[in-house]
Amino acid sequence: MSLLRTEGLRASYGQVDVLLGIDIEVNEGEMVVILGANGAGKTTTMRAVSGTVARGGSVVFDGIEIVSESAEAIVRLGIAHVPQGRGTFADLTVEENLRIGAYIRQDSVDSDIARWFKTFPRLGERKSQKAGSLSGGEQQMLAIARALMSRPRLLLCDEPSLGLAPLITQELFGVLKSLNQEEGLSVLLVEQNANLALKVAHRVYLLETGQVVASGSAESIAGDERIRKAYLGG
Amino acid sequence: MLKVKQGSLAHWAMRVACVLVVAVLILYIPTQSETARIGQFASAFTLIIAAMSLNLVLGYTGQISIGHSAFFGIGGYTAAILIRDHGWSPGYTFYAAAVIAFIIGCLIAMPVLRIRGAYLALVTLAVAVLFPTLLRWKKLEWLTSGAKGIDSVKYDKLPVWPILGELKGRDGRAVFAYWLGLLVLVICFLICRGLVKSRVGRSLIAIRDNETAAAVMGVNVTRTKVLIFGISASLCALAGVLSTLSTGVVTPDGQYVTLLGSIIFLLIMVVGGAGTLSGPIIGGLVYVWLDNTTRGIGTDSRGVVGFIFGWTNQSPATLILGMALIVIMLFAPTGLVGLTRKIMGRIVTIEPQSQ
């Protein structure tokens, strides 16, 4: 069942067109990865879906056209975006970061907070510390937990492995994978670390200068010699 | 839609026509208008010079300053003190004021221009409010004459200039003030133009747009900022001297010596067009026109104006200015000059020469 589908998605920064017509689909329960070189438009695609960049074309989420909706409305509809570089609230405590993640919810969030402290024990240990004092890996965990506080149906995750040690990266991807498999959380992932991404994803899109140049299941992309050589370092 | 090639005969003809129109206007005013109007223009020139000086620092280099009223005052007081207490001939006070203001400007700029944005605004605010308070300080009364200021500052006998001949009396003084103001204005304009169109001008704009990038490109940012601030202070002081010579008086509550003066300079610069050479000129003329036109508005007005403003006794000049500024910032941030250029751009395009 299609959860997210973009058709001819365009996006621009001022006068510069960055996305030239992207067609992407994420089905319920899928983990989809967007690969590509720097500047290909991966982050922009994420921002176009979450409504934080000027965009055009069509973005349908759960049957609703959201290409003209505000970022706040899109969060309420069930999409959560973990931006590149974490984007934690450095001046707020870890617990406050989680609490504000659930801003759109009216019900009690204490049980959710307890749950994420269990999944990420290190966050629980530091719950009264200012987020800015956390390590890179901890901030990434915090950013993901914060996004999940709004109980989204689709999680957008932009380069979670950036600047992190391999061990932490594996831990993070393990959490994402289990959330996807056990709770059916749909994930759209942008990654530079192609090998790791291909291991966890169901399907892959390859972006180059604002357009999709290849797509398919993770196995087929991983097995394709030409693509391996051109984009994945052989 | 006219298309004109740059450098062609038509282009030159256009420019010559503009210059001729301006020249005719400049000559017409002092010879054909009444004294009051001549006086208005003279005070407009003073304001324009002050706005041009601020433009160098704020419009081109992007450094916020609401402290320029202090330099205006330094100029005015320097002239007054030199003339009254030391018997100087007024003409030389221009040079003294320029030098003193330059030094003080550089001294202030050195520590201050490391700061940016809101913080810089606060510092210059402090300077602007501190200056008149210092003037009133009892311990400095030996120099500044405290709150009552210095008066009878003027030319005992107006110098005789070629063409103008000998000028006498109130009318003569007004005409002289006009021509003196115009002379200083032209000199300041040429200085500004020379700076802006040179390499210095480009480094100023580079600093305004991105200081770090400018430094990387080889601009000595600190030295440039300090020097341009010093020059700006000098020019503003010249305006102060002019003002004092025209009115004959300088006081701590004087029109442009207080914070209000800084605000008006800023206003003029923005309304005219920050970062343009002719912006302050247009802005100054508009301001003086507006100020004089609205002065009479009040309970005597009739018609539409009376309807809007008839209920008050006060002149709505500053209110109109404030609102005009907001409108400009909302709809024409490049000021009147920018707006005019856009409109002219629809009528005539200057095509660059093909290579």
Added chain:
Amino acid sequence: MERLLQYVFDGLSFGAIYALLALGLVVVFRGTGHLNFAQGEMAMFCTFIIWQINEWGVPLILAVAIGMLFGFVLGAGTEATVIRSVAKKSPGGVFVVSIALFLGLNSLATMIWDRAEGYTMKSLFPNKDVDFVRILGAEWRYKYIGVLIVALALMGLLFLLFSKTKFGLAMRSVASNPESARLVGVPSGLVLASSWGIAAAMGALSGALVGGINGQLTPSLMFSVFIYASAAATLGGLDSPGGAVIAGLSIGIGEQLVAGYAPGWIGQDLKLSVALILIFVVLLVKPSGLFGSLKVERV
């Protein structure tokens, strides 16, 4: 000893007023990155509104409440309309607009309420000659005590808003990271407008308190208070609410001490210059103030 206590008592009340206005400056700066140059004049205008409503028969306390509400609408409305549009096109332009507001509100007030000698403003608190309490020899007038309590109460409410409510958390999140705030669904526009609204409301209260102490209401009422408040915000740190309060109270007390113990040197005229010199020195030595963070100006 009584003299010292006297200066401290009086200074606390004035300081509390400076702190109130300074908090307004900090709330706007922290929330939006801009300095509201018109903070004092907005407060003055609201105070005139309060006076006017009171003249028309509304009891003073209710008039103050209405004035604060008016202030909130004025501040929020200004942000939502003018400030936001200008901020998009040129961040530096916001400062120019606040200067225009400074000028415009001042002229408008002068035009509407144009009696040269000003208007009599009633005090919220008992103000006859015998209305004071004697502590260790110093007189602490009721109206000064009242001002201190009201101002501290409002500041306390503000701190509660920020630390204990969801909306306060939302405001802090926008101040900390505006892009991420959008990503979690915080209505940034509402938050920005509220910052200006809260600041203006606090300004309205501080204007009413100043008017009550002064007894006399003119358009120049709040200018020197604005300078003191700017000094307090600078000293405390433009993005530190706690700093603004501590600095405000300190400047209030300090001003009384300086004017009291060194009248020959300083006297009335130069009291303000102490605050101005303070701004100058703090910004040159440590621009982030005593309690502010080292983030450079956000424009």
